[in-house]
Amino acid sequence: MERFELYSNLLKPEWAPPSWIIGPVWLVLYIGIFITFGMVFVKTWQNQIPFVVALPFILNLLFNLAFGPIQFWLRINLLASVDILLVLLTLIWSMAAIFSRYPWITYAQIPYLLWVSFASVVQLTITRMNWSRG
16 A cells, blocks of 8 residues: 555544645755755764764654654554654754754754644644554
């Protein structure tokens, strides 16, 4: 079953985004993530940024990439909720960690922060609504 079909079959709040919009939104966000996170990783590789500053960016990518398999392959809403909250927390951490060195990277992450904040509320609501469905 395709993941958009899985998403469509979940109980969702009326204000949840339709499945057709999620892919394009993430595509735009991933372009920004690629540019900004890439800059952090290059600067870390060049020893211009300490690893501890890059760490939340690394963790954010790992948690972000884990969400799809958790939600759509394993179909574990509760674990997906924990994961999306970890995406949100590591994003906030990464924005704070890089701000003093490259404030533009923090500002460029604002759309990602807004979307992940919204996605977290959606996911937590979906988890609650589908709790008894297994």
